[in-house]
Amino acid sequence: MTNRPTNHDRKAEAKKPATPDFSKYKVCNSYSNPAPNNSSYGGEGKENQRISRKHLVELDISLGERDKKVLSAIQRHRYLMTGQIQRLFFTNAASPNAALRASGRCLKKLRNMGLVDALSRRIGGIRAGSGSLVWYISHAGERLLRLHDYKAAPVRRFFEPSPYFLAHTLAVSEISIQLAELCQKYGFTLNALQLEPECWRAYSRHGTQLSLKPDLYAVTVSGEYEDRWFFEVDLDTESPAKVIEKCRKYHQYYHTGLEQKISGVFPLTVWIVPDQKRKEHLVDHIRTAFEKQLRLFAVITGDELADLIREGGDGGMLC
Helix, strand or coil: CCCCCCCCCCCCCCCCCCCCCHHHHCCHHHCCCECCCCHHHCCCCCCCCCCCHHHHHHHHHHCCHHHHHHHHHHHHHCCEEHHHHHHHHCCCCCCHHHHHHHHHHHHHHHHHCCCEEEEEEECCCHHHCHHHEEEEECHHHHHHHCCCCCCCCCCCCCCCCCHHHHHHHHHHHHHHHHHHHHHHHHCCEEEEEEECCCCCEEEEECCEEEEECCCEEEEEEECCEEEEEEEEECCCCCCHHHHHHHHHHHHHHHHHCHHHHHHCCCCEEEEEECCHHHHHHHHHHHHHHCCCCCCCEEEEEHHHHHHHHHHCCCHHHEC
16 A cells, blocks of 8 residues: 555646547557558668677667667567657657657667567557657567666567557556656656566465466655555456456455565555546446455546645545
8 A cells, every 4th residue: 555645735736738548549440540651760670680699789889878778668668659758768859849850760760770660550540640650679679688688578579469459558658657757747756667577476375376467566755755556557448347356366465465575565556547437437346346345446547647646646546
């Protein structure tokens, strides 16, 4: 659970741009329009060209620190949009358009080197612009990162993602980026940020080995307060029964005491849903299912994330 008291005065907050609603892009025809001309990002990548280790070392030497951070971020998140990469690493430009161009030049360079590539489809279709291109790391990019990190995750084999998988992955990436932005904006420290599968937790029940698989784990620190969070991104594709089944696993893991042995507290599990209707629906079902048990969950919409991280939210979202 969070350690933060919630009864202190709330400070005024600047209006935040609306969170992209990735639940709109979970079906095939919503964003399957091809991006036939990626020439602005260097044309076709070199995904299928084998790069020798010697050449990888040469490429590694030629890359700047920010280039490597971009490459590592794409690897960790699996997929990132140009606009998301811009928000992570190109925040000091004179204007948003200048930042987008700078991120485009960086991605074009990495693509020409054969280290990343873009999917043939854009989130929102062609009219969404270059910021909607979706990037993934190539086999060569994975190998380059492993030059320095022998404990890096196993090299993933690329596959064309399903619409739901891509929408969900990008939605989880969006939450991780917003957490970084919120901490920077309000002077918090993001002490830990674990994506899948790093955030998964193994436990046993009645002699059976089980695994709890949150979408994201984070630790935020503000002054003397440290808050720990599990995040579940819901795109309104699962029935309430499926959500309750996942919540039962959190209760099972809570009763093992494994997480509490590490930090003394159990993280608050935050379900982030697309709209108020879905929020009310899940809160009602979770409260009914776990009426006499400890409230381990909060259900919020995307625009309530900042209030939850800063102030601890309100009782209406706990269940």
